[in-house]
Amino acid sequence: MELSKQAGEFQQKLKEWGSDRKVKELPDSARTAQEAAEAIGCGIAQIAKSIVFKLQHSGEPLLVIASGTNRIDEQKIEAYAGDVPGKADAKFVRAHTGYVIGGVPPMGHVEPIRTLIDTDLLQYDTIWAAAGHPKAVFELTPGELTKLTGAKVIQVCN
Numbered sequence: 001m002e003l004s005k006q007a008g009e010f011q012q013k014l015k016e017w018g019s020d021r022k023v024k025e026l027p028d029s030a031r032t033a034q035e036a037a038e039a040i041g042c043g044i045a046q047i048a049k050s051i052v053f054k055l056q057h058s059g060e061p062l063l064v065i066a067s068g069t070n071r072i073d074e075q076k077i078e079a080y081a082g083d084v085p086g087k088a089d090a091k092f093v094r095a096h097t098g099y100v101i102g103g104v105p106p107m108g109h110v111e112p113i114r115t116l117i118d119t120d121l122l123q124y125d126t127i128w129a130a131a132g133h134p135k136a137v138f139e140l141t142p143g144e145l146t147k148l149t150g151a152k153v154i155q156v157c158n
Helices: 005-016 033-040 074-081 090-097 119-123 142-149
Strands: 023-025 047-055 061-067 085-087 114-118 127-130 136-140 152-154
Touching (some): 033 127, 033 136, 074 085, 114 119, 114 142, 119 142, 119 152
Parallel strands (some): 047 127, 061 114
Antiparallel strands (some): 047 061, 127 136
16 A cells, blocks of 8 residues: 555655654544554553654743653653643644644754653653554654654653
Protein backbone atom coordinates (compact mmCIF):
# COMPACT_ATOMS: atom_id res chain seq x y z
CA MET A 1 0.00 0.00 0.00
CA GLU A 2 1.33 3.40 -0.96
CA LEU A 3 1.71 5.93 1.86
CA SER A 4 -0.05 9.29 1.90
CA LYS A 5 2.11 12.27 0.96
CA GLN A 6 2.76 13.30 4.57
CA ALA A 7 3.49 9.77 5.77
CA GLY A 8 5.77 9.16 2.77
CA GLU A 9 7.71 12.33 3.52
CA PHE A 10 8.10 11.27 7.15
CA GLN A 11 9.26 7.80 6.01
CA GLN A 12 11.96 9.52 3.95
CA LYS A 13 13.05 11.54 7.00
CA LEU A 14 13.38 8.34 9.04
CA LYS A 15 15.61 6.91 6.32
CA GLU A 16 17.74 10.08 6.27
CA TRP A 17 18.21 9.80 10.04
CA GLY A 18 19.55 6.27 9.57
CA SER A 19 16.44 4.53 10.88
CA ASP A 20 15.09 1.43 9.16
CA ARG A 21 11.69 1.78 10.86
CA LYS A 22 8.70 1.57 8.54
CA VAL A 23 5.68 3.85 8.57
CA LYS A 24 2.36 2.00 8.54
CA GLU A 25 -0.90 3.55 7.45
CA LEU A 26 -3.94 2.24 9.22
CA PRO A 27 -7.37 1.77 7.64
CA ASP A 28 -8.98 3.95 10.29
CA SER A 29 -7.94 7.07 12.15
CA ALA A 30 -5.22 6.90 14.78
CA ARG A 31 -5.90 10.47 15.87
CA THR A 32 -6.36 9.44 19.51
CA ALA A 33 -4.27 7.03 21.58
CA GLN A 34 -7.32 4.76 21.95
CA GLU A 35 -7.94 4.63 18.18
CA ALA A 36 -4.27 3.99 17.45
CA ALA A 37 -3.96 1.19 20.02
CA GLU A 38 -7.08 -0.54 18.71
CA ALA A 39 -5.90 -0.32 15.10
CA ILE A 40 -2.36 -1.52 15.89
CA GLY A 41 -3.32 -4.16 18.45
CA CYS A 42 -1.13 -2.85 21.25
CA GLY A 43 -1.85 -1.41 24.67
CA ILE A 44 -2.85 2.25 24.93
CA ALA A 45 0.13 2.81 27.22
CA GLN A 46 2.46 1.95 24.30
CA ILE A 47 1.16 4.85 22.24
CA ALA A 48 3.54 7.80 22.39
CA LYS A 49 1.18 10.74 22.12
CA SER A 50 2.68 14.03 20.96
CA ILE A 51 1.01 17.05 22.55
CA VAL A 52 2.02 20.55 21.46
CA PHE A 53 1.57 23.34 23.99
CA LYS A 54 1.84 27.07 23.39
CA LEU A 55 3.86 28.66 26.18
CA GLN A 56 1.85 31.64 27.36
CA HIS A 57 4.62 34.18 28.02
CA SER A 58 7.08 33.39 25.21
CA GLY A 59 4.52 32.20 22.65
CA GLU A 60 6.87 29.33 21.79
CA PRO A 61 5.77 25.75 21.15
CA LEU A 62 6.67 22.96 23.56
CA LEU A 63 6.19 19.32 22.56
CA VAL A 64 5.47 16.75 25.26
CA ILE A 65 5.59 13.05 24.41
CA ALA A 66 3.81 10.81 26.89
CA SER A 67 2.21 7.41 27.20
CA GLY A 68 -1.31 7.22 25.82
CA THR A 69 -2.72 6.35 29.25
CA ASN A 70 -1.14 9.22 31.14
CA ARG A 71 -2.41 12.69 31.81
CA ILE A 72 0.17 15.44 31.42
CA ASP A 73 0.65 17.55 34.55
CA GLU A 74 0.82 21.14 33.35
CA GLN A 75 2.26 22.32 36.68
CA LYS A 76 5.27 20.03 36.15
CA ILE A 77 5.73 21.46 32.67
CA GLU A 78 5.50 25.00 34.03
CA ALA A 79 8.09 24.23 36.73
CA TYR A 80 10.48 22.83 34.12
CA ALA A 81 9.87 25.35 31.33
CA GLY A 82 9.50 28.44 33.51
CA ASP A 83 6.44 29.35 31.48
CA VAL A 84 2.74 28.49 31.60
CA PRO A 85 1.71 25.84 29.05
CA GLY A 86 -1.47 26.68 27.21
CA LYS A 87 -3.62 25.03 24.59
CA ALA A 88 -2.24 25.20 21.08
CA ASP A 89 -4.85 25.50 18.34
CA ALA A 90 -4.68 23.60 15.05
CA LYS A 91 -3.21 26.56 13.16
CA PHE A 92 -0.41 27.00 15.73
CA VAL A 93 0.41 23.28 15.71
CA ARG A 94 0.54 23.14 11.90
CA ALA A 95 2.65 26.32 11.66
CA HIS A 96 5.29 25.06 14.09
CA THR A 97 5.37 21.34 13.27
CA GLY A 98 4.22 21.13 9.66
CA TYR A 99 1.64 18.51 10.67
CA VAL A 100 -2.03 18.39 11.62
CA ILE A 101 -3.17 17.55 15.14
CA GLY A 102 -3.44 13.78 15.43
CA GLY A 103 -0.57 13.24 12.99
CA VAL A 104 2.26 15.12 14.73
CA PRO A 105 5.31 12.86 14.93
CA PRO A 106 7.78 13.20 17.80
CA MET A 107 10.43 14.68 15.48
CA GLY A 108 10.97 16.00 11.96
CA HIS A 109 9.13 19.28 12.38
CA VAL A 110 9.47 22.37 10.19
CA GLU A 111 11.37 24.09 13.00
CA PRO A 112 13.25 22.89 16.08
CA ILE A 113 10.84 22.48 19.01
CA ARG A 114 11.85 22.02 22.63
CA THR A 115 10.67 18.51 23.46
CA LEU A 116 10.07 16.61 26.70
CA ILE A 117 9.53 12.86 27.03
CA ASP A 118 7.76 11.55 30.11
CA THR A 119 9.86 9.02 32.04
CA ASP A 120 6.96 6.55 32.18
CA LEU A 121 7.26 5.91 28.43
CA LEU A 122 10.74 4.41 28.91
CA GLN A 123 9.40 1.24 30.55
CA TYR A 124 8.12 -0.31 27.30
CA ASP A 125 10.14 -2.46 24.91
CA THR A 126 8.44 -0.86 21.92
CA ILE A 127 6.17 2.12 21.46
CA TRP A 128 4.17 3.55 18.57
CA ALA A 129 4.07 7.19 17.48
CA ALA A 130 2.32 9.27 14.84
CA ALA A 131 4.10 9.46 11.50
CA GLY A 132 2.91 12.66 9.86
CA HIS A 133 -0.73 11.79 9.16
CA PRO A 134 -3.69 10.89 11.45
CA LYS A 135 -3.72 7.35 10.00
CA ALA A 136 0.07 6.83 9.96
CA VAL A 137 2.19 5.36 12.78
CA PHE A 138 5.61 3.83 13.28
CA GLU A 139 7.08 1.53 15.88
CA LEU A 140 10.29 2.32 17.76
CA THR A 141 11.99 1.80 21.09
CA PRO A 142 12.09 4.44 23.83
CA GLY A 143 15.88 4.61 23.28
CA GLU A 144 15.37 5.40 19.60
CA LEU A 145 12.77 8.01 20.51
CA THR A 146 15.15 9.73 22.91
CA LYS A 147 18.02 9.64 20.43
CA LEU A 148 16.02 10.83 17.41
CA THR A 149 14.29 13.68 19.27
CA GLY A 150 17.19 14.84 21.44
CA ALA A 151 14.49 15.42 24.03
CA LYS A 152 14.89 15.87 27.76
CA VAL A 153 13.41 12.94 29.69
CA ILE A 154 11.59 14.09 32.82
CA GLN A 155 8.46 13.20 34.76
CA VAL A 156 5.68 15.29 33.25
CA CYS A 157 2.73 13.07 34.10
CA ASN A 158 1.08 12.19 37.40
